[in-house]
Amino acid sequence: MRILVTGATTPLGGEVGRRLLTDPAVEHVLEAGAEPFLGDAPRLSYRRCDLTRERAVHDLVHGDARAHGVDTVIHLALHRSARDEGPRIHARNVLALRQLLAACAAVPTIARFVYPSSAAVYALRASGPALLDEDAALEFDPEAPQWIRDRVEADLTVCARMGMSRLAIVVLRTAEILAPDMGSQLWDYLRSRVCLRPLGFDPMINVISLEDAAAAVVLAAGARGQGVYNVAGADTLPLSRLIARWGRRDVPVPRPLLAPLYRLRAGATGLEFRFDLNLRRFQFGGLIDDARARADLGYRPTHPLRWPRP
Amino acid sequence: MTSAPARGQPDGLPAFRDAGHGYDVFGLDPRAARRAARLCGPLYRRYFRVTSTGSEHLPATGAAILVANHAGTLPVDGAMLWLDVMAHSGRVLRPVADLFVAAFPIVNTVFARIGVVSGTRQNVRHLLEAGELIAIFPEGTTGVAKPFRERYRLQAWRVGHAELAIRHRVPVIPVAIIGSEESWPVAFKLRGVRAFGAPYLPIPASPVPLPVRYHLHYGAPLALHRDHPPDAADDPVIAAAAAERVKVALAELIARGLEARRAGAVGGRR
Numbered sequence: 001m002r003i004l005v006t007g008a009t010t011p012l013g014g015e016v017g018r019r020l021l022t023d024p025a026v027e028h029v030l031e032a033g034a035e036p037f038l039g040d041a042p043r044l045s046y047r048r049c050d051l052t053r054e055r056a057v058h059d060l061v062h063g064d065a066r067a068h069g070v071d072t073v074i075h076l077a078l079h080r081s082a083r084d085e086g087p088r089i090h091a092r093n094v095l096a097l098r099q100l101l102a103a104c105a106a107v108p109t110i111a112r113f114v115y116p117s118s119a120a121v122y123a124l125r126a127s128g129p130a131l132l133d134e135d136a137a138l139e140f141d142p143e144a145p146q147w148i149r150d151r152v153e154a155d156l157t158v159c160a161r162m163g164m165s166r167l168a169i170v171v172l173r174t175a176e177i178l179a180p181d182m183g184s185q186l187w188d189y190l191r192s193r194v195c196l197r198p199l200g201f202d203p204m205i206n207v208i209s210l211e212d213a214a215a216a217v218v219l220a221a222g223a224r225g226q227g228v229y230n231v232a233g234a235d236t237l238p239l240s241r242l243i244a245r246w247g248r249r250d251v252p253v254p255r256p257l258l259a260p261l262y263r264l265r266a267g268a269t270g271l272e273f274r275f276d277l278n279l280r281r282f283q284f285g286g287l288i289d290d291a292r293a294r295a296d297l298g299y300r301p302t303h304p305l306r307w308p309r310p
Numbered sequence: 311m312t313s314a315p316a317r318g319q320p321d322g323l324p325a326f327r328d329a330g331h332g333y334d335v336f337g338l339d340p341r342a343a344r345r346a347a348r349l350c351g352p353l354y355r356r357y358f359r360v361t362s363t364g365s366e367h368l369p370a371t372g373a374a375i376l377v378a379n380h381a382g383t384l385p386v387d388g389a390m391l392w393l394d395v396m397a398h399s400g401r402v403l404r405p406v407a408d409l410f411v412a413a414f415p416i417v418n419t420v421f422a423r424i425g426v427v428s429g430t431r432q433n434v435r436h437l438l439e440a441g442e443l444i445a446i447f448p449e450g451t452t453g454v455a456k457p458f459r460e461r462y463r464l465q466a467w468r469v470g471h472a473e474l475a476i477r478h479r480v481p482v483i484p485v486a487i488i489g490s491e492e493s494w495p496v497a498f499k500l501r502g503v504r505a506f507g508a509p510y511l512p513i514p515a516s517p518v519p520l521p522v523r524y525h526l527h528y529g530a531p532l533a534l535h536r537d538h539p540p541d542a543a544d545d546p547v548i549a550a551a552a553a554e555r556v557k558v559a560l561a562e563l564i565a566r567g568l569e570a571r572r573a574g575a576v577g578g579r580r
Contacts, residue, residue, distance in 0.1 A: 126413035126507065129432035130336050200415025204329075204337050204422075237331035245331075284412060287335055289436075304330070 002028045007076030009033035015214035051096035061103035072112040080183025085146045093150040116172045117155040124280035131289040134228045168226040178207040188273040195243040199252040203285030208233025211303035230288035234301035324402045337422030354393040364528035365398035373438045376445040378485040380453030383514040387490035405445040410507035438478040446471040461491035472552035477543035481531035486563035489524035527567045
């Protein structure tokens, strides 16, 4: 396999790259990222690339990827900060993906496209099921924050090409990766010594480790067929337990106070947790059912979180 | 997401499918269930003085659907059934609640910890595939709010339980709950008050449930699935006929239960 990995300088990109290089069946990994040149190694080359520029995407795919005979593309480049909004962020999250997909479909050697989406695309409602399968409703609320709307649009952009393009496309709707520098809302939430949650609600939460998320991406890259798959992590527990196991103090607070309190926190400390992004999840949970990924991809979460010492 | 097979706990806790941190995917915590059973023990034994017959029909393992009559402002009947099933089989019954319950603060969490599940099709499918014992009240909120004059008359009868039984090849066990329909009847409904998505605010005829004796009668399991292939669950005529069969069986069980109560053949002073 010859693989192009975008977003290679993110923690997930780094872990995916490392895993791919341990597989002798992988002949070459072409990494693309926003950081300056990282250096090449045997079977590994790096290309700095701003995917928001159509020309850069074109040159990456028709130049380097074609030259290396890339057959599989893993697109991990996604804007991670929930504080940033606007057309520039939309271009990075959605337009870059659309351009990359179109370019990949035009290169004859490229046969497979893997896109790790997010479980945040699902609509969470009190009347919804506790376990969301891949057919569950997506969040189309026009009032939803751009962070969510971008992820839904990106997910559907990829799904819409499934069966319409010669590429075999895999979308992995992954549980929240509880790790630093991954744009994890919960990681940021748990950085405070006191964690406020809505009074009267203690939903079940599932989180995934970086290792398991990367393992799912590598499995999807090497699998046959295409489809949408939920990828859940090894840790499923109530929000209050998650807070306690992280060594934080769990303080239930009337729900209407939470959004302003966390806005104040964000303003004062620069931290990224936004209650409006988590409003429904912190009341109604919304675990994902990964039965399809287990059956088709052979996925099993085997790396529980490394919990901090109390 | 899957979880370990249901298993009894070494410290005597009820069996459950641990999703990894001592809770199942719906939020059931067997320690909380045991605490709730102890806390409600006096209500079960001394206040409502619950007795039951036919508990040998409760399977020790595997999925089954209990179908019961429903009445009484708040689901006290569901709580007594839950306690009785735990007392006789050691299993945690998974009552299926109306969808609006998940939006109720505090109630949603307490219900989740003791095994109540919101009644979406996917939730119930998941429970049956996991071999759980579930309880469905096909009368729904219509039953809870039935007027006193309608006591023990089965109201609008939903068919979901019959569809599920046929599709998932599980037995249906009718349960007549005698006592609940006199204990706390609804005086009237405030339809204008729709707190947290509830269809109305029930105003009961008494401030607390009256200490009426409860008698639970578990009927023989009905194998609705024996007569139909799984796909027949989608046929509305078949599903309605199967649901009617359950309704008739439950109505007979209720009639027998009421007759036994009149004759003084059940219960007795404790």
